[in-house]
Amino acid sequence: MSLQVADLRDGEVTGILPSGFDAGLYFIGRIQTPWRDRSACPRRGDPVSGPNCRIELFDPWTRALEGIDRHDNLDILYWMNQARRDLLLQAPRHAERTLGTFALRSPMRPNPIALSRVKLVTLGENWLEVRGLDCIDGTPLLDIKPEHCPNALTPGA
Amino acid sequence: MSLQVADLRDGEVTGILPSGFDAGLYFIGRIQTPWRDRSACPRRGDPVSGPNCRIELFDPWTRALEGIDRHDNLDILYWMNQARRDLLLQAPRHAERTLGTFALRSPMRPNPIALSRVKLVTLGENWLEVRGLDCIDGTPLLDIKPEHCPNALTPGA
Secondary structure, three states: OOOOHHHOOOOOEEOOOOOOOOEEEOOOEEEEOOOOOHHHOOOOOOOOOOOEEEEEEOOOHHHHHOOHHHOOEEEEEEEOOOOOOOEEEEOOOOOOOOEEHHHOOOOOOOOOEEEEEEEEEEEOOOEEEEEOOOOOOOEEEEEEEEOOOOOOOOOOO | OOOOHHHOOOOOEEOOOOOOOOEEEOOOEEEEOOOOOHHHOOOOOOOOOOOEEEEEEOOOHHHHHOOHHHOOEEEEEEEOOOOOOOEEEEOOOOOOOOEEHHHOOOOOOOOOEEEEEEEEEEEOOOEEEEEOOOOOOOEEEEEEEEOOOOOOOOOOO
16 A cells, blocks of 8 residues: 555544554454445444344354354444554544544554444354444454443433 | 463463564554553543543654544554454453453454544643543554544434
8 A cells, every 4th residue: 555645635634653662463254235335335434224244253253253143233343454653633524624543443543453333134154244334344343342321321220 | 571371261262473574654643541550440431420531642643633622532553562363262351251352342453453433622732632532651652543423324314
């Protein structure tokens, strides 16, 4: 991937990335979706009426799915491997002004970890089918977590 | 950190980790909390009545906070650097049986990325104060995202 100043929109600002990494990630599976490139992806996954997507786990992680079907909703973490990592200010098409990277859910961020809350549809032996993803076909999987209570911010809910 | 079979509880199962990493992470800041070790941490952060915690950003990421105060609730991603990564089945004290790692929000997982949804209390120049974290003092920060709609799973909400 070669990144050039020409890839920046008006008002976008980059920083200089650190010279080395501080920790390492394992790709633990692969996500199959209907979308072949980023321009085809929805801006946000839809757990109600979006298409079913399939998550395949690599060995040895299959066994770590045990008991996951006690949960209807899952947080899926995945790696946006096509995203540049040095943007500080971004000018997204949908926003009326330039915003800091941390004020956006854009895939372009220092650690391009994406997070979608999805609905579990079917559990297989080494795969699950879920609804609510937004990423391109072949995206590397990082983690699956059962959801917190969705109303955790509402006292007494 | 030296891990031994003696660290496993009855029924816990480990896998063999891959020989190398697939991607790298930058630590972009540091989280200050009242908790000095894991046994002191709450099982889950409380964005309503939990203590305020301070997140400090490293350079050059400070600038990427611009506009974040348009959001009340944030997803904070951080790195559980004390957690072992090879557990497939776990026997948490609170559970009645052994469960797969992906059926739990335990810090012990192949990629120990923790996720808390917090309330933004105060924004400073290179720091924010938030409520709802559960991690030990000094935990490395990976990402800050504005929340999705908290009721995204409820049609029409």
